Amino acid sequence: MILKIAFKELKEIVRDGRFRITALIVLLLLVAALFVSKGYYQSVNAQHNEAKVNARSEWTGQGKKNPHSAAHYGTYAFKPKYPLTLIDNGVDKYSGVSIYLEAHKRNEAQYMAAQDQTALSRFGDLSPDFVLIFIIPLLIILIGFNSFTREQESGTLRLLKSQGVPNWKLAMGKWFGVFIPVLLIIVPVYILAAIFLSGIKDYGEFSLGALTILFGVYLVYYAVFTNITLVISSLVKKSNVSFVILLGLWILSCLAMPKISTAIADSLYPYPTQVEFEEQITEDKKKGLDGHNPWNEESKKLEQETLKKYGVDSVQQLPFNWNGFLMQEGEKHTADIYFKHYQLLKDTYVNQSKVYRATAALSPFLPTRFLSMAISRSDYHAHWDFANAAEKYRIQLVGKMNGALMNNSKYGDWDYMEDETLWNSVEDFSYEPPTYASVIGTNSSNLATLFGWLVLSALVLYAAVNKIKIA
Amino acid sequence: MIREKWVLILLVLFFSITLFAVRNGREKVNDRITSIEKEQQKSNLSETLVKAEIDSAEQKLKPLPKESWADPRSLINVAWDAPRVVAMDAQPLTLISTGQSDLFTHYAKPKIYGESYTLGFSELSNPVQLLFGSFDLAFVCIYLLPLLVLAFSYNILSSDKESGVMKLTFSQPVSIFSWLLSKLFLRFIILSGIVILSILVAVTIYGVDIFQNASGLLKVFALVLLYMLFWFTLSFLINLFGKSSGNNAVALVAIWLAIVLLVPSIISQVSNSLYPVPSRINMLHQYRVASDEANKRADEILKSYYREHPELAPKDTTQENRYAWILSYFASADIVNQSVKPILDNYDAALAKQQASVNNLRWLSPAILVQNSLNEIAGTSTAHYTAFREQVVDFSFVWKDYFKPRMFANELMKASEFKDLPTYTYSDADIKKNYAADLSGIIFFVGISLTASWFVYQRYATAGILQAD
Numbered sequence: 001m002i003l004k005i006a007f008k009e010l011k012e013i014v015r016d017g018r019f020r021i022t023a024l025i026v027l028l029l030l031v032a033a034l035f036v037s038k039g040y041y042q043s044v045n046a047q048h049n050e051a052k053v054n055a056r057s058e059w060t061g062q063g064k065k066n067p068h069s070a071a072h073y074g075t076y077a078f079k080p081k082y083p084l085t086l087i088d089n090g091v092d093k094y095s096g097v098s099i100y101l102e103a104h105k106r107n108e109a110q111y112m113a114a115q116d117q118t119a120l121s122r123f124g125d126l127s128p129d130f131v132l133i134f135i136i137p138l139l140i141i142l143i144g145f146n147s148f149t150r151e152q153e154s155g156t157l158r159l160l161k162s163q164g165v166p167n168w169k170l171a172m173g174k175w176f177g178v179f180i181p182v183l184l185i186i187v188p189v190y191i192l193a194a195i196f197l198s199g200i201k202d203y204g205e206f207s208l209g210a211l212t213i214l215f216g217v218y219l220v221y222y223a224v225f226t227n228i229t230l231v232i233s234s235l236v237k238k239s240n241v242s243f244v245i246l247l248g249l250w251i252l253s254c255l256a257m258p259k260i261s262t263a264i265a266d267s268l269y270p271y272p273t274q275v276e277f278e279e280q281i282t283e284d285k286k287k288g289l290d291g292h293n294p295w296n297e298e299s300k301k302l303e304q305e306t307l308k309k310y311g312v313d314s315v316q317q318l319p320f321n322w323n324g325f326l327m328q329e330g331e332k333h334t335a336d337i338y339f340k341h342y343q344l345l346k347d348t349y350v351n352q353s354k355v356y357r358a359t360a361a362l363s364p365f366l367p368t369r370f371l372s373m374a375i376s377r378s379d380y381h382a383h384w385d386f387a388n389a390a391e392k393y394r395i396q397l398v399g400k401m402n403g404a405l406m407n408n409s410k411y412g413d414w415d416y417m418e419d420e421t422l423w424n425s426v427e428d429f430s431y432e433p434p435t436y437a438s439v440i441g442t443n444s445s446n447l448a449t450l451f452g453w454l455v456l457s458a459l460v461l462y463a464a465v466n467k468i469k470i471a
Numbered sequence: 472m473i474r475e476k477w478v479l480i481l482l483v484l485f486f487s488i489t490l491f492a493v494r495n496g497r498e499k500v501n502d503r504i505t506s507i508e509k510e511q512q513k514s515n516l517s518e519t520l521v522k523a524e525i526d527s528a529e530q531k532l533k534p535l536p537k538e539s540w541a542d543p544r545s546l547i548n549v550a551w552d553a554p555r556v557v558a559m560d561a562q563p564l565t566l567i568s569t570g571q572s573d574l575f576t577h578y579a580k581p582k583i584y585g586e587s588y589t590l591g592f593s594e595l596s597n598p599v600q601l602l603f604g605s606f607d608l609a610f611v612c613i614y615l616l617p618l619l620v621l622a623f624s625y626n627i628l629s630s631d632k633e634s635g636v637m638k639l640t641f642s643q644p645v646s647i648f649s650w651l652l653s654k655l656f657l658r659f660i661i662l663s664g665i666v667i668l669s670i671l672v673a674v675t676i677y678g679v680d681i682f683q684n685a686s687g688l689l690k691v692f693a694l695v696l697l698y699m700l701f702w703f704t705l706s707f708l709i710n711l712f713g714k715s716s717g718n719n720a721v722a723l724v725a726i727w728l729a730i731v732l733l734v735p736s737i738i739s740q741v742s743n744s745l746y747p748v749p750s751r752i753n754m755l756h757q758y759r760v761a762s763d764e765a766n767k768r769a770d771e772i773l774k775s776y777y778r779e780h781p782e783l784a785p786k787d788t789t790q791e792n793r794y795a796w797i798l799s800y801f802a803s804a805d806i807v808n809q810s811v812k813p814i815l816d817n818y819d820a821a822l823a824k825q826q827a828s829v830n831n832l833r834w835l836s837p838a839i840l841v842q843n844s845l846n847e848i849a850g851t852s853t854a855h856y857t858a859f860r861e862q863v864v865d866f867s868f869v870w871k872d873y874f875k876p877r878m879f880a881n882e883l884m885k886a887s888e889f890k891d892l893p894t895y896t897y898s899d900a901d902i903k904k905n906y907a908a909d910l911s912g913i914i915f916f917v918g919i920s921l922t923a924s925w926f927v928y929q930r931y932a933t934a935g936i937l938q939a940d
Contacts, residue, residue, distance in 0.1 A: 022725075029733075033740070036740055036743075036744060039744065040743060040744070043747075047750055047753070048752065050752075051752040051753075051755070051756065054756045054759075058756075058759055058760075058763075076755070078752070090602070091598035091599055091601070091602050093602075094574075094598035094602055095598045096593075097751075098752065098755070108591070108593065108595075110591075110593075110751075111751040111752070111755075112574070112593060113748070114574060114601065115574050115575070115592075115593065116748045116751065116822060117748060117826075117829075118826050118830060118853045119570055119571055119842060119843065119846055119852060119853055120735065120738065120739050120742065120829055120832070120833065120839060120842075121739050122571075122604060122842075123732075123735035123736050123739050123838075123839070124732075124736045124739070125736055125739050125740045125743070126733070126736040126737045126739070126740040127740070130736060134732070135728075138728070142721075239717060240717050240720060243717070243720060243721065244720070247724060251615075251618070255614065256606070258603035258604075259603055259604055259605060259606035259610065260606055261603070262599075262600045262603045262604070262605065263491075263495045263498075263605070263606050265597070265600065266498075266499075266600060267498065270502065271595045271596055271597065272595060273506045273576060273577075273578075273594065274576045274591065274593060274594055274595050275506075275510065275576065275578060275579070276506065276509075277595055345595065348597075352597050352599075352600075356599070379599075380597065380598055380599055383598070
């Protein structure tokens with residue numbers, strides 16, 4: 001019975017010229033978006049790989065230098081691009097691509113793509129996620145808005161009921177009638193994406209499992225919209241009204257709620273300005289051990305302690321270069337200061353995420369978007385993880401340089417130089433992203449909210465179809 | 472029309488949305504103003520303190536420190552401790568459009584150390600906020616206002632046809648086209664009045680003096696009204712096909728989707744391929760290579776270690792010029808700067824060219840034209856931020872150039888000279904304004920729509936519209 005109803009729905013929908021055109025356009029848009037995305041992804045990735053090689057050769061090819069100078073020269077960490085960003089580029093356009101790693105300073109990621117683009121880019125890009133998360137729900141609305149109302153208006157609902165069709169079977173049949181056309185579009189796109197992504201060589205590891213989970217999330221999202229569409233269609237008498245209400249819900253959910261959430265998050269948990277942030281760090285630096293000015297209090301204390309520990313009277317008598325040691329202690333202290341302040345930033349971000357999680361109760365778009373970005377490794381969390389890994393590497397790199405100064409040179413000998421043996425002894429920066437398991441773990445509340453939407457909308461649909469009054 | 476309940480609901484909804492949008496804009500502007508003020512106060516305080524120290528030194532009220540570099544009258548200390556706040560002040564109408572203002576910082580304090588080119592201009596922000604965008608008045612006008620227009624006009628012809636009124640109307644000698652146009656025009660006037668009133672009330676509530684900013688507001692209204700007119704004429708066009716109200720609604724929503732959502736994002740995507748942004752990463756490599764070579768030459772003036780830590784360079788008090796060490800630093804840094812400047816300038820030129828090409832693509836959609844002009848009126852366009860960055864870099868040179876010759880002359884700062892220190896005021900006078908062009912672009916779209924309507928009318932007038940269904 002369900003299948004019969006579903007088939008009838010499908011026939012009616014497919015016969016509708018409007019649907020055919022719309023579905024074709026959507027499919028074309030998706031395929032085009034996929035191709036353009038792929039081109040962009042490959043060119044950016046090629047640039048990054050070239051940049052990594054350049055940065056490494058710049059580092060190892062420094063020639064002879066004082067190791068502390070080498071630490072100042074520093075190197076760059078480039079954020080890797082992952083294959084699934086082809087589907088959802090997330091916040092990559094709004095976060096920097098490279099971090100300059102140097103002594104005494106923790107830098108922000110530079111070269112945010114959006115800053116080099118004009119205001120046009122703020123309209124959004126026609127990326128696959130734009131079509132998949134924004135446009136497909138509209139397609140669902142277009143297919144299903146008059147699912148029940150056209151039966152009301154043409155009187156066929158009365159006929160159906162007189163045949164003793166149970167409400168829930170009717171609903172299921174109509175549900176499949178709406179969902180299957182969507183599947184007909186999504187499945188080919190999934191296969192195409194899988195082929196594309198597995199064909200990309202050397203550019204990040206592609207996980208078919210992750211792609212499947214990603215599309216799984218989208219399918220749950222579409223199920224939610226299908227439920228909502230059918231709920232409205234069954235509760236309302238006229239097709240026009242159903243369409244307007246559903247359109248309003250789509251606008252609220254996909255256009256308005258994200259922006260409203262942003263306004264609330266900004267109001268409640270604002271970020272400091274860049275200048276304020278830097279000045280707070282400078283303040284803390286002034287008050288603390290800075291490793292440079294030998295007249296600084298903390299360093300004097302450390303000097304006394306160290307002299308006592310080694311039982312000598314002056315720093316020249318220490319078995320290592322005191323300047324190297326001082327630099328490193330200073331570097332550790334500075335790193336601690338940076339860690340404290342960056343943690344405050346992270347706290348602001350975590351608090352803002354709470355706001356988004358709360359407003360996700362008002363829009364199925366929000367948890368879907370966050371999950372999609374997380375699985376594609378293009379969310380802000382992925383950026384933080386990379387930035388933290390880069391910082392660890394920076395500390396290690398500078399530590400090695402200061403260590404060489406400390407152990408291999410004499411106090412006061414600023415002409416001391418090391419060569420590429422030392423530079424090569426520092427391994428190249430390599431970054432492993434968090435596992436997908438941990439990504440899902442971090443996003444468990446978004447997952448729960450989305451499933452909450454699914455269950456709730458299904459329950460409401462079940463209740464609604466039982467209440468249908470024949471017009 | 473006014474008698475229908477949902478019409479009233481829609482209007483109240485629109486007004487509340489406008490209020491909310493302007494409120495958001497106001498909050499962002501307030502944050503900006505507050506942070507600039509705070510910074511200015513800090514700066515004033517520093518200047519007062521430095522001046523007081525110098526005054527004490529001049530009046531011999533306090534003993535001078537032994538090391539000459541710690542002398543409060545040292546030009547280095549003045550330049551370092553009392554820098555100017557170079558701020559991009561908010562304009563009165565900035566609250567109407569966030570534009571690019573969430574990406575960049577609005578003030579800087581250039582010092583005499585550090586290369587001006589590496590001044591960072593990013594603002595700290597959650598990139599998710601940048602991705603989702605702001606709920607500002609520009610969003611309401613570009614995305615939501617067309618829907619309001621469509622709600623008021625989608626069935627302008629079809630409802631009369633469906634209710635049978637049309638047959639009565641046309642039993643009188645009335646030209647269909649002019650009758651339709653006048654109906655449309657009436658709705659346009661009414662809706663325009665409501666929209667303008669909503670905006671005026673909203674901005675007044677949130678602190679804009681409408682009389683002082685009359686010209687800016689008039690520009691906004693001209694833009695918004697023409698944009699609304701465009702949507703009215705589209706509705707008109709679709710109605711002329713003689714289909715049912717339901718069909719019209721779906722068709723118009725599809726067109727809205729295309730013009731406001733799809734076309735701008737397609738153009739944006741295409742512009743990335745047609746006019747790719749020059750690679751920053753590439754530039755970075757060239758920059759590093761050039762500065763490497765220059766550093767080797769600069770080493771001859773001042774060893775690299777002292778260039779990295781100028782504060783450690785030997786401050787020989789027996790030397791004639793107390794600023795010898797920082798002048799060496801400047802000389803060596805200049806060598807590096809001269810090497811890398813062409814690379815940075817080339818990059819900026821390439822970027823400017825790319826952005827100009829992308830800007831030309833705005834003629835393809837009225838939504839993009841409206842966004843461009845609203846950003847321009849609010850002072851939050853890309854051009855504004857590029858201009859501000861250039862002004863900051865320019866001022867950093869002005870600041871340095873005030874002190875350099877005095878350092879060569881081994882001078883000390885006098886308390887009376889503080890009023891001569893260079894100051895900065897932001898100006899957008901040199902930015903090319905595109906408002907007139909954008910406005911004509913929208914008029915052009917209105918024209919196309921009306922012309923298409925005329926042709927459709929010719930084809931369908933006698934055949935379709937009057938037929939009883």
